[in-house]
Structure formats: structure tokens, C-alpha cells
Amino acid sequence: MDLLRIFNSDMRAVEFYAYGPASQVLRVAEDALPPIPGASEVLIRVLAASVNPVDCAIRNGYGKDVFRLKGQVGPEPFPQRLGRDAAGVVQAVGANVKGFQAGERVYCAPTKACQANLIAVDASEVAHMPAGLSFLEAASLPFVALTAWSALVGQAGLDEASAHQKRILITRGAGGVGSFAIQLMKAWGAYVATTCRSRHVDYLRQLRPDHIVDYTQTPIPEAVSHIDVALDSSFDAQEAVLSTLKTHAGASYITIVSPKMRLIDEFGLKEGVRRADAQLAEKVHAQSLLGRHYYWGFMKPDGAALAKVTQRIESGQIRPLIDKVFPLEQIALAHEYCESGEAQGKIVIDMS
Numbered sequence: 292m293d294l295l296r297i298f299n300s301d302m303r304a305v306e307f308y309a310y311g312p313a314s315q316v317l318r319v320a321e322d323a324l325p326p327i328p329g330a331s332e333v334l335i336r337v338l339a340a341s342v343n344p345v346d347c348a349i350r351n352g353y354g355k356d357v358f359r360l361k362g363q364v365g366p367e368p369f370p371q372r373l374g375r376d377a378a379g380v381v382q383a384v385g386a387n388v389k390g391f392q393a394g395e396r397v398y399c400a401p402t403k404a405c406q407a408n409l410i411a412v413d414a415s416e417v418a419h420m421p422a423g424l425s426f427l428e429a430a431s432l433p434f435v436a437l438t439a440w441s442a443l444v445g446q447a448g449l450d451e452a453s454a455h456q457k458r459i460l461i462t463r464g465a466g467g468v469g470s471f472a473i474q475l476m477k478a479w480g481a482y483v484a485t486t487c488r489s490r491h492v493d494y495l496r497q498l499r500p501d502h503i504v505d506y507t508q509t510p511i512p513e514a515v516s517h518i519d520v521a522l523d524s525s526f527d528a529q530e531a532v533l534s535t536l537k538t539h540a541g542a543s544y545i546t547i548v549s550p551k552m553r554l555i556d557e558f559g560l561k562e563g564v565r566r567a568d569a570q571l572a573e574k575v576h577a578q579s580l581l582g583r584h585y586y587w588g589f590m591k592p593d594g595a596a597l598a599k600v601t602q603r604i605e606s607g608q609i610r611p612l613i614d615k616v617f618p619l620e621q622i623a624l625a626h627e628y629c630e631s632g633e634a635q636g637k638i639v640i641d642m643s
């Protein structure tokens with residue numbers, strides 16, 4: 292592969308140069324430096340990406356120290372890159388990479404920010420794209436899929452064999468994570484209850500959950516009970532959701548909006564982690580007295596898990612749900628739309 296030719300082609304990347312509103316701080320850098328792939332990395336030409344709420348949060352300063360320490364954004368304060376999902380074509384692979392070759396269509400939710408024309412991603416974080424999906428459709432899936440997968444499969448221990456006996460509650464079902472989780476659990480035969488605002492009820496019907504609770508009309512505990520596994524992405528309904536779980540029956544509660552990052556932002560790394568660990572331990576203990584498991588869930592970049600998601604998509608169990616596609620030049624509008632809370636399905640960026 293002619294790396295020089297690849298590197299000399301246009302390289303654009305979404306960057307922000309201060310924390311603040313999208314229209315003021317976001318730009319598409321035309322002079323971004325292309326990455327040089329390491330021995331274990333795959334160089335990908337990105338043709339589609341997506342916007343997730345965490346992109347908007349990072350742009351506003353959320354997790355600024357932690358993301359830098361983890362290498363998810365650059366070492367300098369600014370400019371910073373964004374993006375958690377990408378789909379594209381392999382351009383080259385490092386010397387130690389097995390299983391991928393130039394020309395293959397891949398997707399990923401990598402550790403490093405990935406809204407750029409060229410990205411170098413550790414091969415362990417990449418999977419082949421599902422056959423039959425466009426790049427735009429593929430880019431809508433990895434981040435939300437791996438968040439739901441790591442919670443439901445990794446933490447709650449669900450699989451195709453066990454899920455059909457379970458009663459699952461998924462809050463904010465019209466969101467990206469929620470709608471993937473509903474599809475996966477319905478495909479595996481579980482009873483699925485979900486929650487949303489009134490405006491999302493009709494949209495959610497297409498995913499065929501067993502019960503939709505409009506939480507603006509009916510309190511969740513009045514509508515749902517005897518839950519085995521709850522996947523919660525609400526900020527304010529934790530106690531209501533916990534009250535729906537079975538007691539002394541090994542039920543699991545996972546929230547993907549833990550306070551950990553906000554505590555670190557407020558109190559610094561050491562004290563923030565100490566407070567977060569203390570809060571988590573207290574919750575785990577309180578729920579263990581009721582015979583339940585309590586978790587904070589986090590997306591994990593994981594190519595092997597994403598390959599399993601690929602199989603479910605190819606078998607027709609799960610389909611992409613896209614609300615709007617924005618061209619790369621309109622990245623600020625895409626952020627504003629994400630922040631509006633109006634989206635029904637994913638917000639995708641055409642990088643081609």
C-alpha cells in the first residue's frame with residue numbers, strides 16, 4: 292500500500308478549539324495531520340461517522356482530564372478531536388495485524404476520537420461491516436451497540452439462551468442505546484418494557500417492545516414491576532427504576548449515566564475517583580441486601596463483541612435506525628440537533 296499517496300490525499304478532521312457552543316468552537320480542520328499506523332493498527336479511510344451525546348458533552352468540557360489521560364483526545368488542550376463511531380475502508384494494516392486487509396469495509400467505536408478522513412485504530416477494536424449495510428448505516432451502530440452489549444451481555448450476563456426467560460426494562464428507549472437494546476432483547480425473546488416521552492411513543496412501537504411507558508403520563512413504578520434486568524440511561528429515574536426490580540432473585544440494574552466523570556471533573560482525578568468508588572460501593576451494598584446486582588456501565592471498544600453484533604445485523608435481528616444525515620461541513624448543526632433531544636434514531640455524518 293502506497294502510504295505516501297494515502298497521506299497526500301485530503302485529510303479533514305472535526306476539531307474544537309475551546310470548550311463551548313457547537314457553532315462557536317467546532318470546525319472542520321483541512322490541515323489535520325494524518326495518523327501513522329502502528330504495528331497493531333489498521334489505517335481506515337472513514338466514509339461515515341455519527342454524533343453521540345458524549346461528543347457534545349466533551350465539547351463542553353466533560354471529562355477533559357480523563358479523556359486526555361486515556362489518549363482518547365490529543366495531549367494538548369486544543370485543538371481536540373471528536374467522534375466515537377466510524378465506518379470506512381481499510382487502507383493499510385500494521386505488521387502485526389491479522390484478520391484485516393486493504394480494501395475491506397470495517398466499522399468501529401475506537402478508544403481514540405475518530406471523526407477524521409483517516410484514522411489509525413488498534414485492530415482489536417475493529418470489526419468487518421455487516422453485509423448489506425451502507426457506510427452511513429454502519430456508522431450509526433458501533434458505539435450504542437457496544438454500550439448496550441457490554442451492559443446486557445457483559446454485566447447482566449444475558450445471552451440468547453437465557454434472555455427469553457427474562458423481563459427487561461430499558462429506559463429512554465427512543466435513544467440510540469435504548470433502541471439497540473430493545474431490538475437485541477426482543478430478538479432474544481425477552482419481555483421488554485421501555486420508557487419515553489409522549490412524542491416518542493409512536494416511533495418506539497416499530498421496535499415492538501411489549502410495554503411502552505410514557506413517563507410523562509404514568510410513573511414508571513406504577514406501570515412496570517418484577518423486572519430481572521434494567522438498563523437505565525435516564526438521569527433522574529434511578530430510584531423509580533430500581534423499585535421495579537425483583538428482590539432476592541439476582542436481578543441486575545445497570546446505569547450508563549454514572550456520576551463518575553462529573554465527580555472527577557469537579558474534584559480532580561484522585562478525589563473524584565475516591566468519591567465515585569465510595570458512591571458505587573454504597574449502591575452495590577444497598578442493592579445486595581435486596582438480592583440484586585448494581586453496576587455502572589461503560590462502552591468498551593471491542594472488535595470481537597462488535598463482530599457478534601455484525602452477525603445479529605446480518606441475520607436481520609437488528610437494523611440501523613437513522614434520524615438524520617448531515618454532511619461533514621454541518622457538524623455544528625448535527626451537534627445542536629443532538630443536544631435538542633428531539634432525535635428519533637441516530638445522527639450520522641457523511642464523511643465521503
Ligand SMILES: NC(=O)c1ccc[n+]([C@@H]2O[C@H](COP(=O)([O-])OP(=O)(O)OC[C@H]3O[C@@H](n4cnc5c(N)ncnc54)[C@H](OP(=O)(O)O)[C@@H]3O)[C@@H](O)[C@H]2O)c1
Pocket residue numbers: 343344345434435438463464465466467468469486487488491524547548549588589590629630631632633634636
Ligand atoms: N457510559 C457510557 O459508556 C455511555 C455510552 C453511551 C451513552 N451514554 C449516555 O447514555 C445516554 C443515552 O445515550 P443515547 O446515545 O441513547 O442518547 P440519545 O440517542 O441522544 O437519546 C437520548 C434520549 O434521552 C432523552 N432526552 C430527553 N431530553 C433530552 C435532551 N435535552 N437531550 C438529549 N436527550 C434527551 C430522549 O428520550 P425521551 O424523550 O424519551 O426521554 C432521547 O431519546 C446519554 O446521556 C449518553 O451520554 C453513556
